[in-house]
Amino acid sequence: MDVSLLGGTGDIGEALALRWARDTDHAVVVGSRDAERARERVADYEDELAAHGAAGDLSGCGNEEAAARGDVAVCAVPAYHLADTVERVADALGPDDILVSPAVGMKHDEAGAHYNPPAAGSVTALAARAAPDGVAVVGAFHSLPAGPLSDLDASFEADTPVVGDDDAAVETVAGLAEDVEGLRARRAGGLDNASEVESLAPLLINIGEHDDDCHDVRVQFG
Template identity: 50%
Template sequence: MELAILGGTGDIGEGLAMRFASDTDHTITIGSRDAAKATERASTYEERLSEHGVETGINGTDNSSAAAGADVVILAIPPHHVGDTVEALAEDDVLSDQLLISPAVGMNGDGDGLHYRPPSTGSVTEFVAERAPESVPVAGAFHNLAADRLADLEATLDVDTLVVADDPTISERVVALTADLAGVRPIPAGPLSNATEVESLTPLLINIARYNEDMHDVGVSFT
């Protein structure tokens, strides 16, 4: 499978790229607004993977080129840019039937911590679906994963990620894709309208980590 991670030079993009490259045989391409930056970062990821005994190639290019050649596009884009990114991809006519997955969460911070700040549509995932062409399926996943722990290949994962999608067959595709990641259990959580509740967990987890020194990379596990 051709997997593109747009915003692959950022924290969550890096973590997902490292884990998918390490745990699967998918072809990984990271995208950025700056193709040269993506190419350089891809080489860095390859070197780190090699140090852990994983010999695989990661491609780097601009966001449009990465999305054009992909079966699945993970939008590891900051929430205030993700809508414009999806619209730009549509304008570039590179979106057809790729599956878009959004892990973005709207948050703002103050002296007490981070607080959930959804867009007017209710959630960032729904906002992405609103901006995407009707023919392009959209799902939400990976919202509550700790980016630093994902990127650390020496760290063992034992976490759950909630998957939202309006079409059950799309949810099944995301679950199957995510199940390939060692230590990450995908759990269907219903349609996109439930993304608000899923996304709002992220600032809570970050605040828990902030106030508890022994819980730096806290995640969620449902039993």
């Protein structure tokens, strides 16, 4: 499978790129607004993999090309860039493609991190509005701490809730999640349930901030 990471030069993009490159045979396409920057980061990722005796099928390009190449395109950009990014690559997304949204709208105050959804109700719903008709949109990978996930020396055990209205697309993305060693998908229903999934991200930040036993907090459901 070809998996693209739009904005794959950021923290969570790096983490997913490294894990998919190491743990799967998927072609991992790292996209950026700046294609040269994407190629530079891919060289870094390849060095990091080589330092761990691993390799993968990685390449870098602009976001539009990445969207065109990916069977699944993960929009790994901050929430406030999401709609713009999706609209810019819309022509490259075909009806068999899956768009994955891991972004969360948050605001921070003295108390901690708070869920701050857009008017659409959730960032995942915003992605669904911005996506071309027929493209299946799935919410996943919202609450993963990028630090431990990008540290190939660390073992990683976490669950990621997955939401979407297209069952086949949800299963494809759940499979992609579970291709990463230690990562487990948990189905949480349709896109209308995305806000409960996204709300988990600030909770994990708050626990990481206030609980002495938890840092880079991850979650498991049993």
